[in-house]
Amino acid sequence: MDKINKLRDIWDSISKVVNEQIDLSQKELINRYMDVFHFGEYFYVIFNTRTTEMEYVSPNVENIFSYTPDDFYLQVVMNNIHPEDLPYYYHYEQSAVRFFSGLEGDLFFKYKFAYDYRLKTREGSYKRVQQQIVPIYYFPKGGVRTLGIFTDLTHLNITGVPKLSFIGMQGAPSYYNVHQNDEFMQSLNVFSKKEQEILGFVVQGLTSEAIAQKVERSIHTIRNHRKHILEKSGCENVQELLVKAVREGWV
Template sequence: MDRVDKLRDIWENIPTAVSEQLDLSQKEIINRYMDVFHFGEYFYVIFNTRTAEMEYVNPNVEKILGYAPEEFQLQMVLDSIHPDDLPYYYHYEQSAVRFFSGLAPDLFFKYKFAYDYRLQIKDKSYKRMQQQVVPLFYFPEGGVRTLGIFTDLTHLNIQGIPKLSFIGMQGAPSYYNVHLHDSFHFSSPLFTKRELEILHYIVQGLKSQDIADELNRSLLTVKTHRKNIFRKSGCNSVQELLVKSIREGWV
């Protein structure tokens, strides 16, 4: 069985019974999902699991990976994943199908999942990429159309095995750092709502005074939240907090 067929077998179990469809134009997709802070340069694709084809590849892929948009196809991606990371890739795709199959239909569009891995680029070196996947449309006959966001994390020097998280949107609970567990356990929020808001600004590089001005809060209040964030996360620097926030799915 080749690498694409192995994924097709996994995707055969994608749930089909949904109460609504999220069929958006490309402009609506960008407005809804792309207007967020990114930790590095990124590009995005629209992918159809039913046909196993990229329906759209953002031109920025050439700047980041060296491949022309028409070259960035599933077979090429699978052939370019680091051999040590490929088993995790398959396992996490299988975990995603299991996760969404266990959701109530009204939650299908309230989750995205994310994991990172090493991908060989055009010049044969490797980059560490984070792949976020958002379901957009479930086909009645099976399969799903997804938005895939690929972010270059190489500059963060992330080490170790890939990590997987299911991130709740619109108030849904999240399941962080799922890794290779056979069951999914809800991750109790580590940070308060205000701390998460401030965490987003910290990882963007804003200073405490800038955050205070942005949120119309006192500098002392922001510094207190900042201190609690570092204590709860176990981090000693902004760089360490940034890396951990990405891998744990906090931001």
């Protein structure tokens, strides 16, 4: 319980000044946000920081971690985070509370935050997951209900310390690699709007031909976009681009 109590202490500082809420059903919330998370196998949860309970866990958790939805809860997560990654987990949750507490009221629902870490499966092996969190309801007396998406990144062979980013939605600016700074530094847009769209399709594994059909552009145009995306990202190949795009919150 010490690990849970440490998180409770962090979440006790969640803002109590949010007056407007997202008035959508769970199905509508999933439909709104889920289309941006398809770069690996994933499952999602609805989590309540006031009760520290997962109010819903999608069935695909069993395919990734071999836990049934009923057997996957916060204490299981905390007990199975890689010991080297646990300090980052606490620090990034604390950073998220600080970040959201500093937002203007109209921005509370325009951000998600994401960080990766290693989590042990029921069989005992570690998988690297990215955890993306979208606040969907702030309780008047403090605390928040969130949509959390756990995406399996193991196939990307990511190594190194976990990374944290705050990704702006609906036109809000983003803050990448927050773990490298003491302050939240707004990030410049790396890609044009069209390049961002193409990058999303690349991360999903679509070929240039499939992307061309999807956006109704010539294959030559799509290949040019992909070339420019690689140049702007500083990556030498698509695999390196996938890793960087996922970890730095470009998608």
